[in-house]
Structure formats: C-alpha cells, structure tokens
Amino acid sequence: MASGHSTELKRHRVLSRMFAYLVFAAIVLATAYSAPALPAWIPHTLAALAVAGFPLALIILLASAKRMVAIESRPSETTPALQTPPPVAADRPLRLAVLPLDDAGDDPVHARFADGFTEEILNLLWGTGRVPLASQTSCFALRGKHADPKSVAERLHASHMIDGSLKRSPEKLVLEIQLRETGTGAQLWSEHYEWMPEEIFAIQEQIIRHVGSALDIELNADARRYATTADPQAYEAYLTGRGYFLKGALADLAHAVMLFSQATESDPQFVRAWVDLAETYALQVIYFEGSDAERKAAHVASEKALALAPDRGDVHAARGITHLASEEYEDAVTECDRAIELDPTLWKAYYNYARASYHQGQMERAVELFEKAASVNPGDYQSLLLAAPIYKRMGDEEAFEKVAREGVIRAESYLADYPDNHRAYYLGAGALLGLGERDRAFEWAERALAIDPSDPSIRYNMGCFYAKAGENDKAFECLHDSITSRSWIENDPDLDPIREDPRFQRLLDSLE
Numbered sequence: 332m333a334s335g336h337s338t339e340l341k342r343h344r345v346l347s348r349m350f351a352y353l354v355f356a357a358i359v360l361a362t363a364y365s366a367p368a369l370p371a372w373i374p375h376t377l378a379a380l381a382v383a384g385f386p387l388a389l390i391i392l393l394a395s396a397k398r399m400v401a402i403e404s405r406p407s408e409t410t411p412a413l414q415t416p417p418p419v420a421a422d423r424p425l426r427l428a429v430l431p432l433d434d435a436g437d438d439p440v441h442a443r444f445a446d447g448f449t450e451e452i453l454n455l456l457w458g459t460g461r462v463p464l465a466s467q468t469s470c471f472a473l474r475g476k477h478a479d480p481k482s483v484a485e486r487l488h489a490s491h492m493i494d495g496s497l498k499r500s501p502e503k504l505v506l507e508i509q510l511r512e513t514g515t516g517a518q519l520w521s522e523h524y525e526w527m528p529e530e531i532f533a534i535q536e537q538i539i540r541h542v543g544s545a546l547d548i549e550l551n552a553d554a555r556r557y558a559t560t561a562d563p564q565a566y567e568a569y570l571t572g573r574g575y576f577l578k579g580a581l582a583d584l585a586h587a588v589m590l591f592s593q594a595t596e597s598d599p600q601f602v603r604a605w606v607d608l609a610e611t612y613a614l615q616v617i618y619f620e621g622s623d624a625e626r627k628a629a630h631v632a633s634e635k636a637l638a639l640a641p642d643r644g645d646v647h648a649a650r651g652i653t654h655l656a657s658e659e660y661e662d663a664v665t666e667c668d669r670a671i672e673l674d675p676t677l678w679k680a681y682y683n684y685a686r687a688s689y690h691q692g693q694m695e696r697a698v699e700l701f702e703k704a705a706s707v708n709p710g711d712y713q714s715l716l717l718a719a720p721i722y723k724r725m726g727d728e729e730a731f732e733k734v735a736r737e738g739v740i741r742a743e744s745y746l747a748d749y750p751d752n753h754r755a756y757y758l759g760a761g762a763l764l765g766l767g768e769r770d771r772a773f774e775w776a777e778r779a780l781a782i783d784p785s786d787p788s789i790r791y792n793m794g795c796f797y798a799k800a801g802e803n804d805k806a807f808e809c810l811h812d813s814i815t816s817r818s819w820i821e822n823d824p825d826l827d828p829i830r831e832d833p834r835f836q837r838l839l840d841s842l843e
Contacts, residue, residue: 423514425546428465428489429453431474432508433496443574443586445497446474450573452493455539455552462548465489468710471577472748484513491519493542503527508538510545520545528563558603559640565597569604576611581619587611595635602640609633609649610679613656618788620815621656629653644674652683655690658818663687678708685714690818694721702734705741712741716758723765724824735762753782757792761825764799772796780809787813795825807834817842 431449434442453470456462465487473483483492495508509521520541526534532554543550555561560569572590575583588611594604612629615621633653636646651666667684670677685700701718705711715738722731742759746752756779763772776796779789791813797806806829817839820826829835 423484423488423490424463425491426463426465426487426489427456427542427546428470428483428487428492428513429456429467430478430483430492430494431471432494432506433475433477434498438499440571441497441499443578444499444567444571446471446574446577447570447572448497450577451554451558451570452535452538455535455554455557456542456550458552458557459539459543459550461543461550462546466710468745469748480511480513480516489513491546504531506534510542528567531563531566532558532561560594560598560601560604562598562601565594565601565604568597569594569601569607572604572607576607581615584611584615584619588615595632599635600639602636602643602646605632605636605639606643606645606649609636609653613649613652616656617652620787626657629656642673644670644672644677644680646670647673648677648680648683651680651687655683655687658690658816660687660690660818664691676707678704678711681707682711682714685717689717689721689822690816692822694725694822698722698725698730705734705737710741710745712738712745712755713758714738715741716762719762719765720824724827731765735766738762739766751782753779753786753789754792756782757789757796760796761792761799764796769800773800787815795823798826798829801828803829803832807832807838810838815842 429449429452432445434445449471450467453464453467457464469487473486478486478492478494480492483489490513491510492513493508493510495506497507498505503525504527506524506526507521508524510519511517512519522538522541524534524537535554536552539550539552558566558569560566568590572587572594575586575590588608591604591608591611594601595608598604609629609632612621612625612632615625616629630653633646633650636643636649640646647666647670651663651670654660654663654666664684664687667680667687670680671684674680681700681704685697685704688694688697688700698718698721701714701721704714705718708714715734719731719735719738722728722734739759739762742755742762745755746759749755756775760772760775760779763769763775776793780793783789790809790811794806794808794810794813797803797809814820820839820842826835
C-alpha cells in the first residue's frame with residue numbers, strides 16, 4: 332500500500348512541487364535577511380509564514396492528487412464500462428429486437444404486465460431516436476416461443492436482441508434481462524433487478540442507459556415524463572392494461588378498460604391512461620357493436636385527456652376515434668387533422684382520418700390517407716386492403732393492382748406471425764378475388780369465417796366478399812346481424828354488385 336501511495340505522489344509531482352516550495356522559500360528568506368534596508372521584523376515574519384504555509388501547501392497538493400486519480404480512473408461518459416460489442420456484420424446493420432419478457436409465474440395478469448413493461452421499454456428506446464428497432468408487432472409474435480438469437484436475426488433482421496423474464500410478487504418485482512448479439516449469441520450485458528413498485532421508473536431508465544452503453548451509444552430516457560405519471564400504482568395498472576389491449580379480443584379490451592380506469596382513479600392527471608381508455612371504449616363500439624354508454628364513456632375520457640394535455644397529438648387522435656365511434660365524422664376529421672399536425676408519425680390518426688372521410692363519401696381523400704397511413708406504418712396491411720376496392724370503383728386498375736398486391740404481401744407477413752387473425756384473412760380475401768386469384772380468395776374467406784362465425788365484423792366482410800364473388804344469397808346471409816353503420820354500407824364499393832337487389836334496400840331500412 333505504501334509503495335502504491337508513493338508512486339501516486341511521484342506521478343502527480345507532489346514531492347517535486349513541495350521541494351520547489353522549500354527552494355523558493357529559502358531564496359526569498361535569504362534575500363530578505365541579506366537586505367540591510369529592511370526592518371528586522373520583515374524577514375522574521377516571512378520565515379514564520381513559510382513554516383506555517385508548508386503543511387497547508389502539502390494538504391492542498393495531496394487533495395489535488397487524490398482528485399486527479401479519481402478523475403483519471405472514472406470511466407468516460409462516451410466509453411462504456413460494459414463490454415463493447417463486436418462490430419456489426421456488414422450485411423446486418425444495427426437493428427434491435429425487444430422480445431416480450433417471459434412471465435415467470437402462472438398468473439395471466441402478471442403475463443399482461445410483463446407485456447406492458449416490454450412495450451414500454453421498446454417505446455423508451457424508440458423515443459431516444461438513436462436505435463433502429465424491429466417492429467413491435469414482429470417482436471410480440473415471438474411471445475412465449477423462446478426464440479434463439481439466430482432465428483431472431485433471420486426472422487426480424489436484427490443485429491441485437493433484448494430478452495428475459497419478469498416475475499411479480501406481492502412485495503417486489505424480479506427482472507432478469509440481457510442484451511445479446513444475434514450473429515454470435517454473445518451476451519453483451521445482463522442484469523438481475525429486484526425492486527419495489529415505486530422504483531419502476533428508475534429501473535427503466537437504468538435499462539435504457541445500460542443498453543446504450545453496451546451498444547456504445549449514449550441513451551437516456553425520462554421514464555416519468557414519458558409515462559405522464561409519477562404514481563407507481565397507477566402506472567402498474569396502466570402497463571397491465573396495455574398488455575390486455577395488445578391482445579385485442581373483446582374480453583381483453585374489457586380488462587383493459589377496467590385497468591385503465593383504475594389508473595385514472597389512482598392518478599386523475601394520468602394523460603396516457605385517459606387517452607387509452609378513450610380509444611379502448613371507441614374500439615369496442617366500432618368493432619364489437621358497443622353500447623351508447625361506451626360511446627359516452629369514450630367522450631368523457633377523451634375530454635379529460637384534452638383538458639390535461641391539449642398539445643399532444645395522441646390526445647387529439649383519441650378524440651378523433653371517439654367522434655368516429657359516435658358517427659360524428661366532421662369532428663373526427665378535425666381532431667385527426669390536428670393530431671397529424673402535432674405528430675406526423677401517428678399512424679392511427681391517418682387511419683381514422685381515412686375512415687371518417689370514407690363515411691362521408693370523400694373517396695379520393697380516403698385513399699390518399701389510407702396510403703399515407705401505410706407509408707407511416709410499414710406493417711399496416713389494413714389501409715392498403717381498404718384502399719384497393721376504392722381504386723377499383725374509381726376505375727384506376729393500375730393503382731388497384733399495386734395496393735392490392737402490396738396489401739396481400741403485408742397480410743401474408745402478418746399472418747405468418749399471427750395465423751388466427753381473421754381481419755387479415757377477410758380483407759386479403761377481397762383483394763385476392765379482385766386480382767383474379769379466386770381459389771385462394773375463397774380459402775382465405777373460409778378461414779376467416781371459421782375463426783368466429785358470429786363476429787359482426789367478420790360477417791360483414793364476408794358479406795362483401797360473397798357479393799363481389801356473385802354469391803348473393805350467401806352475401807345477404809352474412810350481412811344479416813353484421814355491422815350497423817349505414818353510412819359505411821352506403822359507401823362501400825364492395826357491395827356495388829348487390830345494390831339493385833331488393834334485399835339491399837331492406838337491409839338499409841333496417842339500420843335507420
């Protein structure tokens with residue numbers, strides 16, 4: 332220890348500087364004592380000051396040396412203390428996949444919380460604007476499949492992956508998380524966290540920083556600001572609600588409503604909880620024939636969000652879908668337009684703006700917005716497959732074939748990950764029929780109908796499919812007890828082949 336300390340002193344020239352002090356003091360005193368014109372008290376005073384100043388100078392130099400050692404041994408902010416990853420292969424640029432965290436227990440509520448937590452980590456990484464990410468849809472398709480690095484590289488074109496497990500107990504949360512390089516499987520960073528609920532924001536911020544350090548990128552996130560709440564109880568309920576929302580079935584949306592409501596009760600200032608509560612109520616109305624009570628609840632939630640954060644794009648997008656659910660199309664257009672102005676990356680604002688325009692019979696505007704939505708979200712098959720029949724009615728066969736083929740390709744990709752998604756099947760079936768692939772179109776249609784023959788949305792779209800296929804009896808059979816939006820049915824080009832049938836007018840009359 333003494334030898335190390337002596338080396339430290341020598342390295343910072345403490346001894347040489349103290350020697351210089353003594354030499355300088357000796358010269359000054361010799362000069363003072365040899366000067367006959369000076370009063371005797373001056374050299375005596377200088378000598379006393381030199382003696383008294385020696386220990387003070389030594390203390391100052393030692394402190395300075397210690398500080399320099401600390402600074403030199405501190406890791407640079409731009410150089411990660413963690414293992415630096417090997418260079419990314421030339422054929423695979425940096426792209427990070429965030430896989431759903433496994434739930435280490437058997438409780439489905441805990442599993443949904445793990446999904447919500449995963450989504451938030453992905454959102455925080457996206458918010459830094461510095462890390463290319465595999466899409467959430469593709470990542471979540473691997474939920475529970477224990478994907479190995481090689482398969483993630485091939486399937487998601489990812490150079491790196493985050494995976495792990497999250498367990499919730501009554502007292503704490505336990506997280507095992509790691510970052511791996513997909514080409515070699517090398518682990519670049521891993522951590523075991525145990526934390527109390529109130530520490531969740533700090534843990535999220537640590538994860539983002541550590542991932543950045545391992546990738547040699549400076550990443551920082553303000554988790555509380557992004558969450559729009561500082562209440563851990565409200566936030567936990569919200570994340571669990573997000574997990575249910577991501578599953579998307581009617582029963583899951585009902586759970587999401589309950590949990591988003593709990594979040595807003597715990598923190599009435601929780602903007603994102605109000606936004607998602609409004610959207611979930613609206614989706615129940617639009618796709619699952621929800622009640623007037625749900626329409627009103629969507630309006631109340633969106634108005635709360637607007638009062639709290641009038642300058643957020645997602646707030647106005649929530650207002651837009653709320654008006655859409657209530658068939659207030661002019662108001663829906665206004666709100667979606669404002670949402671896009673505030674945040675041009677909001678896919679759902681373009682998508683719902685297009686739907687509102689469709690309801691108003693503004694078809695040219697609708698296809699323009701559907702295509703914009705598809706460009707904002709490269710995984711969006713719905714917008715293209717809804718735009719395709721509009722182009723066909725407009726007589727633009729070239730545009731029809733282009734968007735129909737691209738929509739089918741995207742639907743195929745989506746179905747590879749989510750083979751039980753009826754919407755991709757029935758929208759794709761209509762496009763395939765228009766492209767002349769009749770056998771394949773009927774195959775997709777039958778798969779959609781087999782998933783849930785009672786679902787109003789499936790029945791309606793199968794009615795459209797059979798109408799285009801010339802199967803009028805099957806078309807009206809499916810349209811019965813399907814959607815109840817008269818404006819959509821009046822403007823839907825897929826139903827053009829059966830408009831002259833007397834049963835069509837009776838169908839419209841039943842919706843008044």
